[in-house]
Amino acid sequence: MSFDQTGDEDQQLDEAATAIMLRRLPCKLMIDSFLEILNQFWPGLYNFVYVPHDKSRARNVALAFVNFTDSESARMAYAYFQGRAHLMDTRLGPHSRVCQADVQGLNLNLAYFVARSGFSDLDNPHAPRVFENGRRIDLLEAVKKHVTMQLVAQASRHMKAVDDVRARRKAPKQDCRKDVYVPPRVPQGPGRHAWxxxxxxxxxxxxxxxxxxxxxxxxxxxxxxxxxxxxxxxxxxxxxxxxxxxxxxxxxxxxxxxxxx
Structure with a gap:
């Protein structure tokens, strides 16, 4: 199976999709470099960026998650990361792949991170970065504003279900994608903001x-x-x-x- 970016050319985003996932990124690509790439084409048009980090190996896990402020920006970015719109930045490496993220929207991505990592990791330098009108905002303040306890509870239940399935499977060979952040699809539920x-x-x-x-x-x-x-x-x-x-x-x-x- 080929793992170059051309493998996703026939796939398209859902009409309302705003979040994409990149995989098979170079393990040395850090979030600051990734943000530089995003800002070349979509400054101020994304509000959530997460490059999961392997603490034990001091490098990323070859994944990145981006939620854009609107579906049109997401489609343009998707085409770029497929290698169709422009020649991709060499820092992305020759084997990167892109797909639609399972979790869509700023609030759901934040809820999943809280459910997975807890509040203590909100101050982690490798935690997700949240932006408002192109300006980075404090992660705790973003959680207060966008996350309800109902969303966190739903994310926790889905996370447990995914972990149970993984536990029943034979563990695959490990590489630089250890502790991969793979958020389950979390439906948005009703409820008022928790904070x-x-x-x-x-x-x-x-x-x-x-x-x-x-x-x-x-x-x-x-x-x-x-x-x-x-x-x-x-x-x-x-x-x-x-x-x-x-x-x-x-x-x-x-x-x-x-x-x-």
Whole structure:
């Protein structure tokens, strides 16, 4: 089987698709170089870029994920990475492949990353980069703005299902794509955003995280550098078993739930 970029020429993106996945990239390609390539043709037209990194080998895992701000930009980028629109940048290597990503949209990609890596990895220098109007924004702020607890719970369930399937299969030979980030398709579910950020106007320095309630009242939650506490009746947290099981949340004796940031 050929692994050069011409292998994907007959494939097309879905009409509304905005996210693509690149594979078989050179293991030494870092995210800054990849962003330079994106900015040659689509400056300000993408909002999520992730080049998964192998910590033990200090290199990427030969994959990259990009979500564009609109489907037309995604189609132009897809054609470029197929090698049809322009001669590709040599930093992409001679064997790169491109396909439509399983997870589409900024919010779903962020939810999957939180479900997979937890809140502690949001400060990792190799975590996804999020952009708004071409400007990089803080990843935690992006998660607060775009991710709901329902999306994280759905992503956790799908992630567990994918991991269970992989565990039943014989492990393939390992190469530089160790710990490959392969997000499952996560359908967008209903729900309000899990976090709101309230700044203390008196000092301008403290921030409180709270969850919006359905009735309009906002049960407050204290916040520190390690976790935030959201107190509520236990019944409100049904369906968060995957989050609790993965260590992203813990039920307290009083019925409240601690979400670890």
């Amino acid at each position: 709101h950020s309230d700044r203390d106007d008196s000092s301008g320095s403290s921030t409180r995280l709270r969850q919006a309630s359905e009735g309009g009242a906002d049960p407050s939650a204290s916040s520190s550098s390690s976790h935030s506490t959201i107190g509520h009746r236990r019944g409100r947290w049904e369906g968060l078993g995957p989050l609790i099981g993965s260590g992203l949340a813990a039920v307290q004796p009083d019925g409240s739930v601690h979400f670890f940031l």
